[in-house]
Amino acid sequence: MVPLSWYLTFAAALFALGLYAVLARKNAVAILMGVEIMLNAVIVNLVAFWRYGNPSDIAGQAFAVIVFAVAAAEAAVGLALIISIYRRRETVMAEQIDLMKW
């Protein structure tokens, strides 16, 4: 069988790459992609811990399903915000969206 630490290292690598996208990308849609990758890495961790813990306790998978729902809501609201900003300001560059910066 595959050791648990392999899954966790894989999820950590995905999370680090998503973190890089959030910190370094200019385009707001690319930042949102980074957030989605990070959420997915978290779900991989949850399912791996469920599998290697006590699989008859379904809590790990139930938690992961809730995280899926939150990720879907986050994507919908985030993309609606980006489209709304684009319509008003003609840009999706995170550094030009500075209305609340002073």
Place this chain on the structure above:
Amino acid sequence: MEAVSAAQIIFIVVALLTVATTFLVVTVRNLIHAALWLVATLFGIAVIFVLLDAGFMATVQIVLYIGAIAILIVFAVMLTRRVMQDVGPQSNENWWLGTIVAAVFFAAISTLLWSIRWPALPGAVVGDTVLALGRSLVDPNQYVIPFEVASVMLIIALIGSITLALPGKQSE
């Protein structure tokens, strides 16, 4: 250590491919290409779920993430594309700081991970986990309240995103 099993070979191949496509997602200049590489990444993660005996999660991953979220992202890229004609750098001037933070994070987490003795073998899966998951989400003694709260949250997110994206009066 004993010989590498088939599951381990599949895991290594899929994990390396997935990390490679994720690297392309976060670095490639053309955002449409990034969104398509994101689909490849999400599919690789679905394969990882199958390896973890979580068939329902793999199905939800493909239907929800690839079928809904990734397509939504492709639409968003297309709707906002005119100003970002893929010219110039796609990362801000602090990209090196982001690289350092991400690398330090990964190094710290993985050294921590490899210093812990994890349970060597997964527990045996008894019965139908999909059935157990479905029961637990509607069982008053288990997770029916988180489930209902999540559904209310989805409705609110749906209404909220429609309201946000509507071409309302331009009150600038």
